[in-house]
Amino acid sequence: MNKIVVEGLKYKYPLSDTLALDDLSFQVKEGEFIGIIGKNSAGKSTLCQALVGLVPHFYKGAYGGKVFIDGLEVKNQTIADISLKVGMVFQNPFTQVTGSKMTVYEEIAFGLENIGIPRSEMIARIDYVLDLLKIEQVKDQNPFDLSGGQMQRMAIASIIAMKPDILVLDEPTSQLDPAGSEEVFQAIQSLSKQGITIILAEHKMEKVALYCHRVLLLDDGKMVDINTPGKIFSRGDLEQHGVAAPVYTRVCKELGVRKAGTSEFPVTLAEAESVLRGRKI
Amino acid sequence: MIKVSDLSFSYRKGTPVLSGINLELDQRSxxxxxxxGAGKTTFVKLLKGLLKADEGDIFVNNHHVKETTAAELAKTIGLVFQNPNDQMFKRTVLDEVMFGPLNIKMDKQQAKENALMAIRMVDLQGKLDINPHDLSLSEKKLLCIAAIVAMDPDIIILDEPTIAQDHAGKEKIKQIIKALKDKNKLVMTIIHDMDFVAENFERTIVFNEGKVLLDGDTRQVFSQKDMLKKAHVEPxxxxxxxxxxxxxxxxxxxEEFIHRNKEAARD
Structure with a gap:
């Protein structure tokens, strides 16, 4: 079943002369894990915001085409209604903190209070996300006393607690160390396996290659391609679109070594290792 | 350029964030x-005099940090914060970058000259009159680098410079680091992007639980797989x-990998 349907989406921010999103059309199935890649200002964050309704409801501007979330057309719904289906984790966690709560625990409760979740259910959900994102030990601290990495985990936790069907994440691990980043990706993957649809804008191509089912490549607001990581990262014109393939793909491209029986280059460490093993290096 | 001896620090009594740090930093990037949580940001805040050490001494270019005001140190050592919003408060890009130089009593002409040069270095010259808050996160990060570079300190510390940068942005930061190195500045960074470390920094120091676990040439540090694992760092x-x-x-x-492959093919 298609969870997200985008048809000819065009969008221009107020006071801007150029289209931030230029005629995008694609579908996402329930439970899919989609990566959005592209250089800065390609439209990644704008597309994320269009899926949760902040474009056009919050930013206004000129809007054309259609976005359906679970059959509901975003343009005709309020942000509040859309937020019951889609949760979004912002690029900069500092902008997501409410500023009205004194502890991490209450901060995570904020969204739940807003949608009227019963107290016992709230407690269960908060405990679950504190554990999932490994921030149990800071639950009584003030959100603004957290490190960048902890704040990012809290931002993700507060959205997951809302139990959205669709989770949109805009560079969710930018502030995290490699181990922390890996932990968060695994947490997201486990949600994906539970059937939650994931949309992730990301610059860490090695992670996109490892975790995403399909990758959407944007450039100048246009969709260049949507396909498997292997197909996308094997494209010869990635650099022209301002994207560098995962390091494993780059090295195999240089050496001209493809995956056996395909026209694709390896995109993960394991794939690169298996094609290069036995070669004289 | 920096000498740290027996440095210890804690935010709350009984939970040391840094303990027994001894380091000498020279011109190597x-x-x-x-x-x-390993204490990296706390460490650089101590170097800059934004925090006071519980124990131990820090000398920055012969200034004893304990006995020097943060204002005085600002001429010698500049820190680009991780979160640009912590650092921006002017109405235009140009004013923002001129603020630091003026604040350390540089004359207006010189401050403007330095600011324009720094803005060119980070490639924001087309946005002089824009409000910093209207820039994208990646541009804000570049603006904050310019704001520090314009003060012309001998030591520049970048806290997570590659966050929010795409391929081109990282290349830009690579060029900035190189340009600063060519001017004999000590460039330091706190960073989680190991590929970027390997490509751009001569020396690497690994912090773990408030102590220095490894320190040396970047190549030598990344060869110590087991020690890195202990610090939860991947090569x-x-x-x-x-x-x-x-x-x-x-x-x-x-490049090294490809080069080695070519050599092997030739043998």
Whole structure:
């Protein structure tokens, strides 16, 4: 079943002369894990915001085409209604903190209070996300006393607690160390396996290659391609679109070594290792 | 340029964030890596005099940090914060970048000259009159680098410079680091992007639980797989691939890997 349907989406921010999103059309199935890649200002964050309704409801501007979330057309719904289906984790966690709560625990409760979740259910959900994102030990601290990495985990936790069907994440691990980043990706993957649809804008191509089912490549607001990581990262014109393939793909491209029986280059460490093993290096 | 001896620090009594740090930093570009909470940001705040050490001494270019005001130190050592919003408060890009130089009593003409040069260095010259808050996150990060560079300190510390940068943005930061190095500045960074460390920094220091676990040439540090594991740090992807394929020496970049492959093919 298609969870997200985008048809000819065009969008221009107020006071801007150029289209931030230029005629995008694609579908996402329930439970899919989609990566959005592209250089800065390609439209990644704008597309994320269009899926949760902040474009056009919050930013206004000129809007054309259609976005359906679970059959509901975003343009005709309020942000509040859309937020019951889609949760979004912002690029900069500092902008997501409410500023009205004194502890991490209450901060995570904020969204739940807003949608009227019963107290016992709230407690269960908060405990679950504190554990999932490994921030149990800071639950009584003030959100603004957290490190960048902890704040990012809290931002993700507060959205997951809302139990959205669709989770949109805009560079969710930018502030995290490699181990922390890996932990968060695994947490997201486990949600994906539970059937939650994931949309992730990301610059860490090695992670996109490892975790995403399909990758959407944007450039100048246009969709260049949507396909498997292997197909996308094997494209010869990635650099022209301002994207560098995962390091494993780059090295195999240089050496001209493809995956056996395909026209694709390896995109993960394991794939690169298996094609290069036995070669004289 | 910086000498740190027996440095200890804690935010709350009984839970030391840093303990027994001894380091000498010279002109080599230096990356500080380690887990979140290892004490990296606290360490550089101490160097800059934004925090006061519980124990131990820090000398920055012969200034005894304990006995020097943060204002005085600002002429010598500049820190670009991780979160640009902590650092911006002017109405235009140009004013923002001129603020630092004026604040350390540079004359207006010189401040403007420095600011324009720094803005050109980060490639924001087309946005002089824009409000900093209207820039994208990646542009804000570049603006904050310019704001520090314009003060012309001998030591520049970048806290997570590659966050929110795409491929082109990282290349830009690479060029900025190189340009600063050519001007004999000490460039230090706190960073989680190991590929970027391997490509750009001569020396790497690994922090773990408030102590220095490893310190040395970047290649030598990334060869110590077990110690890195202890600090929850992974070597760069290409280094891991080379190691899995049984290559003895430590490979740091794709270019090195390809070069080695060509040599092997020739033999």
């Amino acid at each position: 230096t990356a500080i890596i380690g887990q979140n 760069p992807g290409i280094t891991q691939l080379a190691e899995m394929l049984g290559i003895q020496e430590t490979i740091l970049t794709v």
